[in-house]
Amino acid sequence: MRASYLRRKSLATAVAAFTAVLTIGSSQVSVAQPARAGRTLSITGPAGQPMQSRGAAPVRKATQEDGYRVAEEQKNFSYSEDADPRFKQAIESLKNRPRDKPLTASQIPPFLLALCKIDPRAENPRGHVFHREFWCQRWTQETTAAVDGKPVGGAKLKYIAVALADDRSNRRVDIMLQPTEADSWGVVKDLPSSTMGIGPECDGHSCTVFPTGWVERTVPNWQLDARQGAWYGWQISDDENKGSFPDKVLYHLWHFFGGARVPTYPPSDAKGEDSLLRCDSAQYFRNEPRGCINADVISYITYQLGLPPEIGSPEVAAHIRDALDRPDTTFPPRPHHKNIPGKYIPGSQSGGLHRISEVESQANREVVAQNCKLLPGPGSDRDCDEYAFAITLEGAANPNFDFSVRYVNKNQNRRAGSYLRWFLSNDRILYKDEDRFFTNIID
Numbered sequence: 267m268r269a270s271y272l273r274r275k276s277l278a279t280a281v282a283a284f285t286a287v288l289t290i291g292s293s294q295v296s297v298a299q300p301a302r303a304g305r306t307l308s309i310t311g312p313a314g315q316p317m318q319s320r321g322a323a324p325v326r327k328a329t330q331e332d333g334y335r336v337a338e339e340q341k342n343f344s345y346s347e348d349a350d351p352r353f354k355q356a357i358e359s360l361k362n363r364p365r366d367k368p369l370t371a372s373q374i375p376p377f378l379l380a381l382c383k384i385d386p387r388a389e390n391p392r393g394h395v396f397h398r399e400f401w402c403q404r405w406t407q408e409t410t411a412a413v414d415g416k417p418v419g420g421a422k423l424k425y426i427a428v429a430l431a432d433d434r435s436n437r438r439v440d441i442m443l444q445p446t447e448a449d450s451w452g453v454v455k456d457l458p459s460s461t462m463g464i465g466p467e468c469d470g471h472s473c474t475v476f477p478t479g480w481v482e483r484t485v486p487n488w489q490l491d492a493r494q495g496a497w498y499g500w501q502i503s504d505d506e507n508k509g510s511f512p513d514k515v516l517y518h519l520w521h522f523f524g525g526a527r528v529p530t531y532p533p534s535d536a537k538g539e540d541s542l543l544r545c546d547s548a549q550y551f552r553n554e555p556r557g558c559i560n561a562d563v564i565s566y567i568t569y570q571l572g573l574p575p576e577i578g579s580p581e582v583a584a585h586i587r588d589a590l591d592r593p594d595t596t597f598p599p600r601p602h603h604k605n606i607p608g609k610y611i612p613g614s615q616s617g618g619l620h621r622i623s624e625v626e627s628q629a630n631r632e633v634v635a636q637n638c639k640l641l642p643g644p645g646s647d648r649d650c651d652e653y654a655f656a657i658t659l660e661g662a663a664n665p666n667f668d669f670s671v672r673y674v675n676k677n678q679n680r681r682a683g684s685y686l687r688w689f690l691s692n693d694r695i696l697y698k699d700e701d702r703f704f705t706n707i708i709d
Contacts (some may be wrong), residue, residue: 277479280332295304300530304414307534308685311391312422317536320523327471328517328702333542333561335446338612340564341387341614352377357692358499360399361434369440371497374428379404379703382426392540393427395563398693401429401541404446409462409526409534411453421485421526423462429541433557433694437545438503441466443481443522444496448488453528460528462486466500470517472508473543476501480523506547508554512694514547517561548696550623556575558662559694564610565703569682579675579682582651587707590655590669596670598637604668606653607660618702619697630661637662649679653705655686659698 310317336342356375363373368515382402387394393403404426411419424447430440443464455461467481483491490496502520502645509516519542523533545558569583584606589596593604607621622624630652638650654660654667662669 272623289610297610301532302530306412306415306533307528307531308410309524309526309534309536310408310410312408314408314410315391317512317524317538320380320433320535320537328469328519328540328542330381330517330544330561332381332517332519333544334564336392336542336562337395340392340394341611341616342560343566353381356699357397357399360430360432365435366511368499368501369430369442370441371444371499374430374442377426379426382428382589384392392562393429394540395541395560396423396563398559398561398563399431401431401432401560401562403427405538407462407524409454409528411531417452418452419450419456419528421448421449421450421454421462423459423464423524425464425523429543431560433551433559434694436503437506437547437558438518439558439560441475441500441502441520443498445488445491447492448485455485456524457529458486460526462488462524462526464524466502466520466522466523467537468529469540471518472516472587473502473504473518475520476503480525482505482525482527502543502558502559504545506545509545509547513700515700516545518543518545529575546694546696546700548694551691551694551699555641557694558621565693565695565701566594566610566706567686567693568706568708569685569702575675575678579674579678579685581678582682583707584654585651585670585672585674585706589675590705590707591649592670593670597641597672600668604670605639606668606670610704610706613672618656618704620698621657621690621700622659622661622697627656627661629663630656630658633662634669634671637669638673641671641673644673646678648666648673651674651682655684657690665698 327706344487345357345596356377359375363369378400380441382388388402389404393401394544395401406422406424410417413593421528425443427443461482461484463480463482466475468475477500496634504516504518506514519540519541522538523535527533543558547556549555569586570578571583573580590609593606597654607617611617634652634656650671652662652671654669660667695703
């Protein structure tokens with residue numbers, strides 16, 4: 267098979283050259299020989315977990331709802347990591363990578379990579395979305411050679427892979443893969459020109475992968491890569507002109523595909539599970555007019571009750587928790603059971619918050635101001651806090667929902683507001699029906 271490939275020989279090595287016919291040194295590794303009757307190759311996940319044949323399913327357009335469905339199935343919730351300042355710092359550091367060059371392995375935040383290596387959620391066919399900017403997977407691709415249905419050899423390739431979204435000025439996602447272990451037995455081991463290949467591909471709806479094709483290596487060369495800590499890299503990008511108005515939004519499915527080539531056996535290819543990307547050109551992200559996210563995640567803004575008031579916003583967190591869990595105890599009182607949105611309810615896609623523009627939020631702020639005047643005198647060190655947030659469609663002026671206002675410490679309130687702005691930017695929350703998010707309070 268002819269394929270382009272990219273080799274990074276160390277964590278700090280940038281993009282290398284590509285060749286039309288894959289070679290290792292001066293030796294061509296993929297050798298075509300006639301297949302013999304009764305001989306088969308199969309590609310599976312670990313322990314024989316089935317994988318779909320490439321081209322077996324029709325290519326379809328992805329949607330926002332695909333991401334919510336998968337996120338719930340996989341329990342891709344980001345609130346626990348968002349409460350860790352080290353996680354926030356690592357996500358923020360992704361913005362420092364060059365905007366016009368492919369990612370190098372040394373630019374993967376070490377904290378995020380270490381998290382992926384130990385978190386059991388990453389070891390599954392879909393990987394795990396830790397944050398809209400960070401997807402990771404630990405997985406194994408296995409090859410089995412059989413004669414008349416009886417296994418006579420095989421090989422496996424273990425790897426760790428990451429997808430780092432760019433939410434600043436490029437509609438791109440960097441995909442990187444590092445082999446961590448390789449082995450073979452039987453006929454596959456006895457035939458030194460046997461190879462395994464792996465690489466990403468996109469759904470074809472206005473998205474492209476560069477470089478095209480896969481990385482195809484003999485088992486000994488995969489073993490060498492694992493010992494040397496080699497990484498391989500690709501970029502997925504799309505055409506913003508094909509996106510829907512006004513933010514030029516496009517959704518894309520992508521997956522890894524793998525294959526094996528063993529002399530005298532018919533070639534075999536298979537595809538992994540799809541992951542969802544969303545790209546947009548929303549101009550209201552200041553200095554970040556174009557970007558993509560990993561979309562298989564339910565996005566939360568998380569406030570923590572237990573943080574010291576000098577660095578956190580515990581009074582704001584307590585207010586929001588009451589609004590979500592005990593709405594009838596909040597001000598203003600209502601003659602009915604108050605319905606204040608924003609709490610995630612498993613199995614339900616309702617209750618989310620939808621971002622609106624600053625101009626649209628003024629109606630919410632006016633209603634909040636009127637109700638704050640009805641509360642007892644605040645004192646000079648207090649601010650009137652509102653929930654749901656004024657910057658959401660579900661804010662105080664929305665006739666379909668209730669709200670709460672409460673005086674809280676001024677510094678804590680402003681710190682909470684800064685965090686909300688940071689969240690809207692770093693999770694790249696789009697306006698109205700293009701997106702939704704939830705609020706979570708932890709101890």
